[in-house]
Amino acid sequence: MASDPPAKPTTHSPLDGRTPRRERLLGRGTWREAKYVAELLRAETVGGAILLVAAVAALAWANSPWRNGYASLRDTVVGPSALHLDLSLGTWAADGLLAVFFLVAGIELKREFVAGDLSDRRKAALPIAAAVCGVVLPAGLFVVTATLVSNGDSAGELGGILRGWAIPTATDIAFALAVLAVIGTHLPSALRSFLLTLAVVDDLIAITIIAVFYTASVNLLWLLAAAVPLVVWRLLLKARVTNPLVLAAPAVLAWVCVHSSGVHATVAGVLLGLLVPVNREVEEAPDRHSLAERMEHRIRPFSAGFAVPAFAFFAAGVTVVGGGLAAASRDPAAIGVTVGLVAGKAVGVMGGTWAVARFTRAELDEDLSWTDVLGLSLLAGVGFTVSLLVGELAFGPGSERDDHVKLAVLGGSLVAALLASVVLRARNRHYRLVEARETADRDDDGIPDVYETQPRDPA
Template identity: 85%
Template sequence: MSDNPSPSKATKLLSRGTWREASYVADLLRTETVGGAILLIAAVAALVWANSPWRDAYATLRDTVVGPASLHLDLTLGTWAADGLLAVFFLVAGIELKREFVAGDLSDRRKAALPVAAAVCGVVLPAVLFVVTVLALTRGDSSADVGAMLRGWAIPTATDIAFALAVLAVIGTHLPSSLRSFLLTLAVVDDLIAITIIAVFYTETVKFLWLLAAVVPLAAWRLLLKRKLTNPLLLAIPALLAWMFVHNSGVHATVAGVLLGLLVPVQREAEDDPNRHSLAERLEHRIRPFSAGFAVPVFAFFAAGVTVVGGGFADAVTDPVAIGVVVGLVVGKAVGIFSGTWAVARFTRAELDEDLSWTDVFGLSVLAGVGFTVSLLVGELAFGGGSERDDHVKLAVLAGSLIAALLASGVLRLRNRHYREVYARETEDRDLDGIPDIYEQPR
């Protein structure tokens, strides 16, 4: 039998990946589950503190300015979390993206087309629904500043990797690993689109000399990694310089994190060898605990602290922007991702893998409506951190994410029951090498 698939054979959507990929996703899920729990604790702590009698102390801490003014780095702690710590989050996202498309199962263009198409549709439709909702709710209201409201169109476009994977790990203990891989890749592509939106649409002025200067530390970062010089202190120098130059250019500083991640070398031979750990894998392994366990939770702590007592909640539920965010996350994400996946199957030679059902895809599409980190960041950029409308956005993001998580839980729990018996049989059927036979069957 030929190793190459027949040209007439249809590509299976969401088909089972390699054992290495399944193992990688399983390890990632364990990390992100813990990170998601810490993220949730940080967000709840911020909400409790911001609505306690000591709420002024929370605001004082968030707005405390630290850093050298001579380098234009005299920033509040909240800004340091959004611009600095989130750059680490996007650094990890950049490494993930490169590994997936250079050496992962999605290096196959036919497989990559599915999550890319789904991610694009899952960005476009929430944005469109946000705009439609705001315009519909402000029709005839001459006092509404519709132009200012529409600045938030990108808020419901991003999926939060940590929260979504944490929810999936809890409710989907027996769901196929291909669904988890799809969600991971979808969220990574989602983040790349989101950071592009931030760079293009939420950058008011660009100082090109600073951007040009950032090329030097970025090149140094790449050179050090190519020569396998991975001392953390050594790598921190060009990384921090690149971040500072991008920050001073007027482009959001998290863009530097993505660029650094994309510049990490990825060797396909090392990635394909289960007995080796590639440079990209080792670097990601080192940085991820800091990102998931500290950087993102600290950002969440400073971003989620919105005061809802004293009328704040009542104002939020009537704000067209807040309603648009919830509609975008709950309806736009689910319909956009599901329709994008269906369109790939309908208009190409691809078809859904026989082990899965469209109900699985729908449940995952609903789960992608769990938006938090990037949505909160875009809200701050659109309306200004600490503003009344930004507080409404925070409540909307929390509410929309909670609704999406609950709806997805209902759908995926039903599918989880179906797969429980299937996975029980597979885990019993192992060879001496410890790899389930199902991963060694020809596809």
Template identity: 80%
Template sequence: MTPDSPHPENAGPEATPDATNDRGTATPTAARLLGRGTWREARYVAQLLRTETVGGAVLLAAAVVALVWANSPWSGAYSTLRDTTVGPHALHLDLSLGTWAADGLLAVFFLVAGIELKREFVAGDLSDRRKAALPIAAAVCGVVLPAVLFVVTALVVNRAEGGALGDVLRGWAVPTATDIAFALAVLAVIGTHLPSALRSFLLTLAVVDDLIAITIIAVFYTESVALLWLLAAAVPLAAWRMLLRRRITNPAVLAVPALLAWGFVHASGVHATVAGVLLGLLVPVNREVEDDPDRHSLAERLEHRLRPFSAGFAVPVFAFFAAGVTVGADVGAVLRDPAAVGVVVGLVVGKAVGVFGGTWAVARFTRAELDEDLSWTDVLGLSLLAGVGFTVSLLVGELAFGTGSERDDHVKLAVLAGSLIAALLATVVLRLRNRHYRLVEARETADLDRDGVPDVYDESCERA
């Protein structure tokens, strides 16, 4: 089935059968936004949801431990641990543990994101330009509006406080990122009966969001670039690609070009996490294998191996070293800091209005309509949930203001506060919708065929 096929599981905005007029001729009907996907897509989202839910719980626990420790009588020990330097000085890799977590472990997170992005572009929702229009528009609006609101809010607060602007505007990108682990974890808890199309939309939105985030980091937060080191990274990247094309997946063998590529990118001055995305995008993806629910592609197997390490260890360790800021006497300073206030407004208001507005714009300026089984209240709930920014937001804050600086600490507290507010607002909206879908889902899943596939998905296949 081609990407441009008008069938419900491939079109997006999802196509619906043509109606007939009084003359008996077909008249085109409006396409559907956020329509039901395929059974394979529903299973994939469900599996990913379980992994990210556990990862989100571990991430939350790591952040809470860091906050408690950093505000305890033993806070000095936390700072000492975070600032402990390890690594070979001769290779300029004598970095603190906090930096290793941000530059090294997060590269694994972006490697998984790169693989996921490649799969989406080749065989997923983003492979169909019509289906990709919605999450791309929502993601772009969900990046642009928070950035604009950050700048406007920061300027207003700075003028009211009468202080110097300084480096405030360097943090414009902090509220632009959605944390997929936290967002999916919240969705798994509060939206147990929400349609899988909503979860797929949030997942695809987050994938595009990650791509935009790493592009922002590479372009706007790179002070200088050593081109020779960057060109040298092409060699291990090519070796990585060659090994995978030859189906050589031994972890010890693949680690060699991966580590070399990371080291060269780090030495070039570009943030080392960019190497992770490049490695992920170079993983071969076979459309035919990806479309077969009974086969597992190389990219899928590699992602399956790396995701537990990324979600269960790499990201939580980064959160542990990044979230340990002192609370208390700093609250007043945070409320007066233009950057901190801008981050909260960007995450809570900018993300929600941006994602919702982008989705509405696709419906308004195309022939698409929201799927009849959904409500715009569902879109509002997901838009609020997109304001849960943590991992990448903390990373951008460190790059913008410097790790351990006073403003960086203020921004970290603002990221935590903004994410919490967004999650609570999303919980209120989505819990109300979850009650409605509980009965709907019970009716659909009660009648199963012998193959264990709900009839509603079989009907989609029959229409195809």
């Protein structure tokens, strides 16, 4: 009879004399969680493909002989002037359609905080630490890089450049998950869940930055008025009212009030999402679908299939011909964005994950490698939707520097995605073999046996 392998050395706590157990970082989740992430990846793959088509179409049109038609369409003003809603189509896409995107993000956040990884402080520590470090370091690298490159510029001009410090801080959920779905078809669900949770926390930080740092002035009366339709929205959902036309009324009113207050209107979307009721017992039941889950599934196709691609179409149309690319390569803000996305995000997310393992009793799950974390950290540098939005808020839509920053966001995201692909494709081949063995080991219920074993206690 074979003897058991020798136990790993452990340390004893001086407080209680007991042997502490090592918490596993990025351990295998439940089968239900794995299926949810797989379904979400399939949805985001489609949305990411549509988003990419929209961005490429905008770039092609903006650099064609008919580029004036693109600018004319983007700047066409529609809406009632009496309500100060006579906005260009580009502004409607940024302020209106992106509010739908942030509504979905708000619902995801609520579900994560109530029934997901963020509801467990131990499990939440990792994505939160990684997300925070993945925001702070890119912002810091932007400031340092832009300051060094702009050596000799006046203090006023440098101050204008540094308004873009938050541009490289956001990870684009649709693009990042779409890339992961294409190159990481066999990666463990824990890695996919980590990227999803990281991106959700990233969005929360990004919308907070927008509300706090990119709001010039606030009309408190309009902001207080927004509380009324928000309360009505909450009461309707608590009463199980799900008619889209009924719910649209308080949602639109809340958006109008927030827009009129001077705070960016996308904040209304996040607030509406966070007010959607979430029942933990229903969320965790494998055969039940909660109200939040049903709303997310109804709204997500519109958000991923139209709202975000429409914003990308109006935001990504940058003219490269005629010296635009050369000018962008010399712009300190554009250089800072590129460095922040490619290097800042990778080092920040990787460093935050390492810090959690280094300064707590946690260690990386034995089935994973730090190379996996490096690949995801590189992939976090894919910034698009929110980065383009912050660029417009920092420098003004259609300005020369905004165009330079857009090119930097596109280029930096492409480099980050390519680097992540090199790392993750190698790991994907490894996990394809592992998954083949696990999938073959199934019972009649169709669930891999590895998910039916008692999970390790992370405590």
